[in-house]
Amino acid sequence: MAEKSEKIILLHQERKNAMAVPGLLEAPSGRVDDALGRPLHDLRISVTDRCNFRCVYCMPKEVFDKDYAYLPHNSLLSFEEITRVASIFIAHGVEKIRLTGGEPLLRKDLERLIGMLAALPTPSGRPLDLTLTTNGSLLARKARALKDAGLNRVTVSLDALDDAIFKRMNDVDFAVADVLRGIDVAHEVGLGPIKVNMVVKAGMNDAQILPMARYFKDTPYILRFIEYMDVGASNGWNMAEVIPSAEVVAKISAEMPLVAIDPNYTGETASRWRYADGSGEVGMISSVTQSFCKDCSRARLSTEGQLYTCLFATRGHDLRGLLRDGRSDAEIAGAVAHLWRQRADRYSDTRTQNTNTSDIEPGLKRVEMSYIGG
Numbered sequence: 038m039a040e041k042s043e044k045i046i047l048l049h050q051e052r053k054n055a056m057a058v059p060g061l062l063e064a065p066s067g068r069v070d071d072a073l074g075r076p077l078h079d080l081r082i083s084v085t086d087r088c089n090f091r092c093v094y095c096m097p098k099e100v101f102d103k104d105y106a107y108l109p110h111n112s113l114l115s116f117e118e119i120t121r122v123a124s125i126f127i128a129h130g131v132e133k134i135r136l137t138g139g140e141p142l143l144r145k146d147l148e149r150l151i152g153m154l155a156a157l158p159t160p161s162g163r164p165l166d167l168t169l170t171t172n173g174s175l176l177a178r179k180a181r182a183l184k185d186a187g188l189n190r191v192t193v194s195l196d197a198l199d200d201a202i203f204k205r206m207n208d209v210d211f212a213v214a215d216v217l218r219g220i221d222v223a224h225e226v227g228l229g230p231i232k233v234n235m236v237v238k239a240g241m242n243d244a245q246i247l248p249m250a251r252y253f254k255d256t257p258y259i260l261r262f263i264e265y266m267d268v269g270a271s272n273g274w275n276m277a278e279v280i281p282s283a284e285v286v287a288k289i290s291a292e293m294p295l296v297a298i299d300p301n302y303t304g305e306t307a308s309r310w311r312y313a314d315g316s317g318e319v320g321m322i323s324s325v326t327q328s329f330c331k332d333c334s335r336a337r338l339s340t341e342g343q344l345y346t347c348l349f350a351t352r353g354h355d356l357r358g359l360l361r362d363g364r365s366d367a368e369i370a371g372a373v374a375h376l377w378r379q380r381a382d383r384y385s386d387t388r389t390q391n392t393n394t395s396d397i398e399p400g401l402k403r404v405e406m407s408y409i410g411g
């Protein structure tokens with residue numbers, strides 16, 4: 038293979054996570070595969086590390102308190118920088134971009150970024166699939182502007198219908214009714230099909246599985262149950278707090294029978310189930326009990342321009358350094374391809390009962406979900 042014999046020039050030797058730019062640059066071909074044959078297809082971009090919620094499984098209050106050091110504004114990638122990176126990833130075959138965070142709707146003028154991304158041409162001529170994940174708190178207010186700017190769809194996180202349980206999960210006082218209204222407004226303006234994500238944490242909100250299923254059955258919304266994951270280093274994850282998706286399916290099926298259906302595409306994170314009576318669909322994201330690394334085609338860009346090839350990585354790769362050092366698009370594209378070709382991440386495939394810290398080199402911590410994006 039040509040790239041194997043390429044001379045690699047290491048930039049910024051002093052930065053341990055600097056990205057290597059190959060000496061021989063090839064124009065992006067629209068497809069680049071990693072070491073396990075997985076193409077680069079999805080890019081998740083975190084636009085802020087801040088959030089107005091303090092979900093216990095993501096940004097627990099004890100860690101993300103008033104003294105927590107969030108990124109200063111000048112560390113954040115600008116909209117122009119994000120758009121440039123996105124165009125390079127699109128040239129490598131990325132067809133789906135998800136904006137996330139933190140809470141992405143807290144980033145000022147986000148509609149301007151959406152407009153810039155929506156205008157990017159793709160090699161196939163097919164429009165980019167541009168979507169966003171939000172906690173829904175600002176959605177009713179912003180849905181129209183997001184749609185007008187060119188956003189295709191939204192995914193809304195909602196962990197309970199009961200206000201008291203919702204508050205226990207997110208540790209702030211926000212009414213469930215306002216999130217539900219945000220979902221309805223988003224649907225009305227055409228940001229569908231809307232997916233609703235519920236993280237299930239044993240002993241916290243598992244009693245909400247059936248009320249959530251009943252509420253979203255027979256609506257245009259697809260409810261997805263997410264197994265509580267050991268991301269980051271703050272949530273004190275424990276396997277005993279994970280409810281396997283198989284149990285969720287059994288619980289719902291006992292009252293409202295479910296039938297398994299085929300995935301929409303290879304690499305889809307959720308397994309799909311439809312109600313036997315034809316009244317809608319639910320999804321199961323079983324990252325802990327049935328890992329899906331085999332088809333994982335996602336790269337993640339942190340708020341400050343660190344590139345991650347796995348959600349469970351302990352190290353990012355400094356893409357912002359290349360952007361701010363005046364590197365050309367061809368050089369940055371070469372560095373991204375070089376990194377992706379080496380990628381062999383399959384953390385969830387190899388996770389064990391107590392992987393929360395045991396697999397990590399001393400001195401390193403897994404990156405937080407609020408920094409890298411879900």
Ligand code: SAM
Pocket residue numbers: 088094095137138139140141170171172173192193194234236263264265266267268272406407410411
């Ligand atoms: N703030 C937005 C939201 O909550 O939708 C976007 C960012 S959030 C990090 C993205 C997704 O990650 C959410 O659906 C959230 O529920 C999920 N998430 C965060 N921590 C998680 C964990 N430990 N296990 C499973 N899902 C998690």
Ligand code: SF4
Pocket residue numbers: 088089090091092095096138139140172194207407
């Ligand atoms: Fe905020 Fe989303 Fe994390 Fe909850 S899951 S704390 S809403 S970033």
Ligand code: SF4
Pocket residue numbers: 329330331333334335346347348349382383384385386
């Ligand atoms: Fe992808 Fe890493 Fe998750 Fe596996 S563990 S599915 S490689 S992000």
